[in-house]
Amino acid sequence: MGTKAKEAFRFCTRLTLAEVTGRRAANIQELLEGIRSADDAVIYYHTHRFIKQSHHLVPEGANDFAYWVANTVQADRLGEELTSIDIVQYHSLADIRDAFVKMLERGIAENPGPARTVAPGREFHFMRSIRFSVPTECAAVDYRSFLDCLRTVSVSSLYLHVFEARLRPPYGVDDFSHWFRLNFGDENVGREISRLDPYSYTLEGLRQRIIQIIEKRVQEGSNA
Amino acid sequence: MPKIDEYAPAAGRSAIEELKIIASRLKGKTILNVNSTAVGGGVAEILSRMLPMMTELGIKPRWELVKGGEDFYAVTKKFHNALHGTPQRLTAADFQLYRDTMKANLDTLNLDAEVALMHDPQPAGLIDKKPAGAKWVWRCHIDLSNRQDDVWNFLHGYVSRYDAAVISAPSFSQALPVKQFQVPPSIDPLADKNKDLTDAEVAAIMSRLEIPTDKPLISQVSRFDRLKDPLGVIEAFKKIQPYVTARLLLVGGSADDDPEGAEVLAEARTAAEGNPDIMVLCLAPTSNIEINAIQRASAIILQKSLKEGFGLTVSEALWKGKPVIAGAVGGIPLQITHKYSGILTRTIEGTAYWMKRLLHEPAYARKLGENGREHVRENFLLTRHLRDYLLLALYLESGRQEFIHL
Numbered sequence: 023m024g025t026k027a028k029e030a031f032r033f034c035t036r037l038t039l040a041e042v043t044g045r046r047a048a049n050i051q052e053l054l055e056g057i058r059s060a061d062d063a064v065i066y067y068h069t070h071r072f073i074k075q076s077h078h079l080v081p082e083g084a085n086d087f088a089y090w091v092a093n094t095v096q097a098d099r100l101g102e103e104l105t106s107i108d109i110v111q112y113h114s115l116a117d118i119r120d121a122f123v124k125m126l127e128r129g130i131a132e133n134p135g136p137a138r139t140v141a142p143g144r145e146f147h148f149m150r151s152i153r154f155s156v157p158t159e160c161a162a163v164d165y166r167s168f169l170d171c172l173r174t175v176s177v178s179s180l181y182l183h184v185f186e187a188r189l190r191p192p193y194g195v196d197d198f199s200h201w202f203r204l205n206f207g208d209e210n211v212g213r214e215i216s217r218l219d220p221y222s223y224t225l226e227g228l229r230q231r232i233i234q235i236i237e238k239r240v241q242e243g244s245n246a
Numbered sequence: 247m248p249k250i251d252e253y254a255p256a257a258g259r260s261a262i263e264e265l266k267i268i269a270s271r272l273k274g275k276t277i278l279n280v281n282s283t284a285v286g287g288g289v290a291e292i293l294s295r296m297l298p299m300m301t302e303l304g305i306k307p308r309w310e311l312v313k314g315g316e317d318f319y320a321v322t323k324k325f326h327n328a329l330h331g332t333p334q335r336l337t338a339a340d341f342q343l344y345r346d347t348m349k350a351n352l353d354t355l356n357l358d359a360e361v362a363l364m365h366d367p368q369p370a371g372l373i374d375k376k377p378a379g380a381k382w383v384w385r386c387h388i389d390l391s392n393r394q395d396d397v398w399n400f401l402h403g404y405v406s407r408y409d410a411a412v413i414s415a416p417s418f419s420q421a422l423p424v425k426q427f428q429v430p431p432s433i434d435p436l437a438d439k440n441k442d443l444t445d446a447e448v449a450a451i452m453s454r455l456e457i458p459t460d461k462p463l464i465s466q467v468s469r470f471d472r473l474k475d476p477l478g479v480i481e482a483f484k485k486i487q488p489y490v491t492a493r494l495l496l497v498g499g500s501a502d503d504d505p506e507g508a509e510v511l512a513e514a515r516t517a518a519e520g521n522p523d524i525m526v527l528c529l530a531p532t533s534n535i536e537i538n539a540i541q542r543a544s545a546i547i548l549q550k551s552l553k554e555g556f557g558l559t560v561s562e563a564l565w566k567g568k569p570v571i572a573g574a575v576g577g578i579p580l581q582i583t584h585k586y587s588g589i590l591t592r593t594i595e596g597t598a599y600w601m602k603r604l605l606h607e608p609a610y611a612r613k614l615g616e617n618g619r620e621h622v623r624e625n626f627l628l629t630r631h632l633r634d635y636l637l638l639a640l641y642l643e644s645g646r647q648e649f650i651h652l
Contacts, residue, residue, distance in 0.1 A: 037633065039637045040429075041425060042416045063648055143391070149428070152650070153649050154637060155649075157267065158263060176264065
């Protein structure tokens with residue numbers, strides 16, 4: 023545990039600027055059409071950004087689409103199904119979009135009656151995220167300095183490295199696991215972190231869980 | 247003015263560090279703000295606190311005021327009301343007066359800056375003199391969702407020539423040939439209205455205002471305006487009185503210079519007459535610490551609006567960690583997620599039901615308050631507002647890349 027990494031882990035954070043597209047949906051059919059033609063920046067806004075913004079509301083809030091369908095359209099069953107789409111298991115925003123499209127198409131096919139239109143003012147607004155990667159002051163070269171950083175970085179940083187990282191190469195792998203594996207050959211930390219689920223923790227809770235995982239490894243190392 | 251690091255306990259250390267990193271990419275750049283007043287009103291209040299922070303971060307902020315006669319302000323007041331959805335009669339002479347005033351301002355104002363934020367309709371027409379290479383943003387604080395066509399069409403000619411427009415909520419957006427961004431307004435956690443107060447300070451202020459604290463207090467702080475529904479609040483409270491022990495407090499301004507306000511205040515007093523657990527209180531417009539203390543002494547805070555712009559008073563209440571019951575109108579649903587960070591209602595009956603429920607379930611009420619405070623911390627503090635403006639400036643300066651590595 024005392025060895026130094028070949029390459030320091032530089033913590034970054036993710037900030038976003040919200041662009042209003044002007045596109046709205048007043049019923050589920052319009053929501054489907056909007057998602058079908060949405061680009062990655064729209065899908066990111068309503069899925070990844072949503073989790074980060076609403077992280078203290080756990081267990082509620084998987085994504086914007088599900089929230090609107092369940093709470094505004096009040097299509098309970100479809101809302102529940104959209105909630106169940108596990109966005110962190112997908113390796114691209116296009117795959118996430120396809121999953122929502124499929125689910126909505128199925129929901130509409132199973133309920134072919136006239137679509138319920140929400141009251142004026144309660145429409146779904148399609149938004150886009152302009153994304154910024156911002157380096158922080160925190161850099162880690164070993165387990166202990168990694169823990170120090172983990173205690174101070176923002177939840178946006180945590181989200182970026184643990185969940186959003188899975189959308190870029192190496193696909194499906196979070197940054198923390200990748201760094202521990204690459205620099206220390208540590209598969210255990212990676213395995214534990216990859217099992218973490220953003221729907222089961224607040225991001226603060228997630229921070230504590232990752233700290234526990236790494237502290238345990240440090241403890242095991244010093245006992246070895 | 248507080249130093250930027252003084253915001254760390256409220257906004258979080260990492261939010262302050264992020265601001266410093268973003269600002270370092272804009273070091274030495276001039277960001278110009280133009281509006282119509284240096285004091286009074288939400289825009290002036292925000293700018294007076296935000297601009298010193300920009301200076302501290304190494305940016306060069308400038309602030310210019312559009313100048314015009316009373317007739318100009320009468321016209322722009324009509325613009326404002328028409329855009330808000332209150333029908334106004336505008337004449338050709340009104341529009342011409344606006345053009346003439348813009349022309350006069352173009353000759354006198356210094357508009358030299360890399361990035362400019364023009365706030366609301368008053369300075370919109372200055373776009374005629376935008377310097378080459380500068381990035382100009384029209385910052386609209388008004389809810390445009392029920393705007394009057396003639397005024398909007400007139401402004402559209404100016405706004406469509408900006409580099410971007412900024413609105414407070416997605417529902418305020420309009421068809422424009424330029425990109426629109428959402429930047430919600432914010433509260434200053436260090437201002438008198440929101441800063442932390444000790445229990446002793448709260449108790450002393452409540453004692454001075456002669457507000458008893460022997461029963462749980464339910465309060466609504468807002469001017470006496472029918473759209474804030476003070477009579478609906480009293481009616482809802484009367485419905486729960488047989489079941490709960492509590493006191494209702496309606497706090498607003500004295501309404502001396504507002505005939506309709508005075509009428510609504512009188513009606514509220516009549517509705518409260520003979521009911522010892524309903525208080526109606528008038529405070530001076532400068533009573534910021536008093537409002538702060540009343541909110542902190544409250545068990546539940548109401549904002550039972552029937553119509554709102556953004557309704558930032560909700561964030562002020564949530565920041566005190568209190569459960570808030572508010573009307574689901576304007577920008578309020580952006581501040582409250584129903585049953586998670588507060589309660590949204592649409593009727594007097596619904597408001598009564600939730601008041602009773604929250605009084606009977608203090609643990610749930612406490613959780614709502616905690617969630618609400620965290621939501622405000624992340625989304626509605628002055629530091630986030632400044633960060634959004636700086637990110638927008640970076641976006642425009644970067645040549646509009648959608649993925650920016652700083």
